[in-house]
Amino acid sequence: MHAIAVHGGAGTLPAADLTPAKERAYRDGLERALRAGFGVLDSGGASLDAVVAAVQVLEDDPLFNAGHGAVLAANGQHELDASVMDGRDLRAGAVTGVRHVRSPVVLARLVMDRSPHVMLAGPGAEEFALEQGLVPVPNTHFATERRRLELEQMLAGRAEAGRESLMGTVGAVALDAHGNLAAATSTGGMTGKKWGRVGDSPIIGAGTYAANDCCAVSATGHGEYFIRAAVAHEIASLMRYRGLDVVAAADEVVRGQLVRLGGSGGVIAVGRDGRVALPFNSEGMLRGAMDSRGLLVTGLLQD
Ligand code: ASP
Numbered sequence: 676m677h678a679i680a681v682h683g684g685a686g687t688l689p690a691a692d693l694t695p696a697k698e699r700a701y702r703d704g705l706e707r708a709l710r711a712g713f714g715v716l717d718s719g720g721a722s723l724d725a726v727v728a729a730v731q732v733l734e735d736d737p738l739f740n741a742g743h744g745a746v747l748a749a750n751g752q753h754e755l756d757a758s759v760m761d762g763r764d765l766r767a768g769a770v771t772g773v774r775h776v777r778s779p780v781v782l783a784r785l786v787m788d789r790s791p792h793v794m795l796a797g798p799g800a801e802e803f804a805l806e807q808g809l810v811p812v813p814n815t816h817f818a819t820e821r822r823r824l825e826l827e828q829m830l831a832g833r834a835e836a837g838r839e840s841l842m843g844t845v846g847a848v849a850l851d852a853h854g855n856l857a858a859a860t861s862t863g864g865m866t867g868k869k870w871g872r873v874g875d876s877p878i879i880g881a882g883t884y885a886a887n888d889c890c891a892v893s894a895t896g897h898g899e900y901f902i903r904a905a906v907a908h909e910i911a912s913l914m915r916y917r918g919l920d921v922v923a924a925a926d927e928v929v930r931g932q933l934v935r936l937g938g939s940g941g942v943i944a945v946g947r948d949g950r951v952a953l954p955f956n957s958e959g960m961l962r963g964a965m966d967s968r969g970l971l972v973t974g975l976l977q978d
Contacts, residue, residue, distance in 0.1 A: 683961030684843035722849035722857035733845035740843025745863025762856030762885035846893025874898025880908035896940010921946030
């Protein structure tokens with residue numbers, strides 16, 4: 676049994692804004708990512724390679740808030756966060772506030788594989804990227820007109836905070852045929868973020884978590900709440916200590932704990948049995964799942 680799930684962010688996406696062409700583009704992007712990751716799993720590859728492959732596809736797709744197409748911070752820069760975790764041995768890598776790394780998830784994996792640390796921030800992370808031979812890109816590599824307008828509207832006080840821009844953080848979780856779980860998340864964070872703000876996406880246990888004894892989780896939503904609820908690790912704990920299955924555990928955190936706290940968003944999670952959970956408490960979450968039993972679904976709003 677092998678399975679993969681991906682997300683492309685959670686938030687509000689008013690039905691009126693969702694033209695058939697836009698819906699098709701989101702679904703195509705999600706499906707491309709699923710197929711990239713599933714191809715790795717199908718040929719007997721590792722879940723870790725599958726989640727990185729899937730996230731890279733979404734980072735390169737300008738529709739999503741990660742890599743090319745990432746949202747802008749208040750200073751007009753793209754400041755990117757990413758993380759990855761290997762459920763086999765709980766190794767993890769993360770980067771935050773990088774501005775010149777084309778694929779932050781690849782850098783997060785390098786932190787995990789080739790440094791003695793778990794998380795590198797800002798200039799230090801960029802220095803490590805250069806040492807590892809990654810070719811820097813100008814910050815404008817990530818720019819799109821849509822994100823420029825979103826920031827402009829937010830700074831002018833015209834945007835409902837985070838409207839649509841919340842849609843787009845990307846992530847993947849997978850179970851491979853060897854029983855190994857892995858998770859990865861990548862984001863531009865939240866439009867108009869200030870002062871070196873770090874969200875949940877690069878924080879192990881908040882936005883990303885994987886452990887072979889229970890599940891792999893990648894989150895998307897209002898990061899401050901996801902950090903406070905330690906969302907990804909909390910789901911794992913409910914499975915470990917209360918014996919919940921992945922669907923019940925993810926539901927309890929996303930529709931219970933997070934709602935009580937006031938945090939909107941969702942998660943994708945996969946259990947050791949290959950069951951996938953895709954709960955969200957926001958208006959929509961771009962999501963998809965594919966498994967070796969023939970499942971292939973993508974979704975945008977509530978079903
Ligand atoms: N969770 C991300 C953050 O707070 C944003 C998102 O998922 O859209 O940085």
